[in-house]
Amino acid sequence: MSTWDRKALNFINQTSRWDKDKHISSFLAFSISLVKNLTEANVALQVELEDEETAKVKCASPVHLNDIVMNPDPIRKLLYAQGFKTIYWREIPPAKENVFKEVLPAFSSAIIIPINTTPNNSLLILGWSEPQAFDPGFLECIETMRLRLKEILLQSQQHLYFQRIAVRFSAILHTIPHALVFINNDGFSGWVNQEGAALLGLSGPGEQLPAILSDAMTQLRNKALNTADIYKEAVLLFSSPENSISNWIWQMEHKTLQVSCLPVTTQQISGRLWIFE
The missing domain is CATH 3.30.450.20 (PAS domain)
Structure with missing residues (x-):
């Protein structure tokens, strides 16, 4: 088993144990931090396209990037142009072409991983200060993580939705x-x-x-x-x-x-x- 195969399996195992043992509210943040550690990235974060005017950074590591607000239009254009497939930047484009310059101001390589969900689109960004080769084993590992992250994001959203429903009906029943x-x-x-x-x-x-x-x-x-x-x-x-x-x-x-x-x-x-x- 290659190093990247072991890391993909490690990611699945650790997120599966967290799913059973820990609180769902921090599940996504833990998963993104785990991807960062396993891939040895310098930055990892989620960007959620909340509406037509707002894209917001969440679950960022380092945390000071949280709540940065970006223009969603260039992000959507990039995602549609790439068919919502994972985007590998062995060299990050110049600032004028880098739609993520707010969160990747001085990095050499990056990956943009779209996670299609409804009603909002969400994506994971990984960045490295040193140039990355992105060999075939690494690409396969990232794809495995992407599929698992999609499950995690959907599960987190469903849990939060039912939690809001429970709070709402509890308030009604108590009155x-x-x-x-x-x-x-x-x-x-x-x-x-x-x-x-x-x-x-x-x-x-x-x-x-x-x-x-x-x-x-x-x-x-x-x-x-x-x-x-x-x-x-x-x-x-x-x-x-x-x-x-x-x-x-x-x-x-x-x-x-x-x-x-x-x-x-x-x-x-x-x-x-x-x-x-």
Whole structure:
């Protein structure tokens, strides 16, 4: 196995372990830094074409290059002219022709690696202060890294997208005036909103073990003035094929709760949603 084959395999192995063991938010920065170290480049960075007017440097090593803003038009023209293939500059063009002069002001060789993603295009830039030969083994190594980087970038973007969705819906659910309690059938996961945590006397909203939620709801039910009626309805609920109930009255000492229990079933989860109004 050649040196460049070993480096390509090293890159895949290390990014695969990071994928499982570390936080996704720093995954891309770690991967770009790893490419820099394995290729012995002097600079490595990501350029993201954010919109029609802005291309921004991210995940840069050295870090002082981060947040440099560039004109995306010349970059797009270069990428389209090269068919979005990896560009190898054994000698960096003169300043007038170097669309990356802001980040490659005094380097001898560079590589521009397009990573096609939507909605934005992203590319990785590597630069060396000394001239590079870019032999066939090196080219094959870079192509292997490019494919893995494309996977990493897509995975990072998907994770951040779902993270934003989770934050958004969590904020919505916590502002609903009803107490919401979800208990997953897996026996390991459950969730309660702000009103639900207050009603059940829990320390706070968010993820909770099903055993804790079930115990808190049992204690709440035992405080009701109509426990016999609640028990009868519970028997019907857990024996009914629909596994649902609504307008279920829990008469407490100082208030009346209207309780609903609905099954929640998707490909990912299966459980019950309790709503206390």
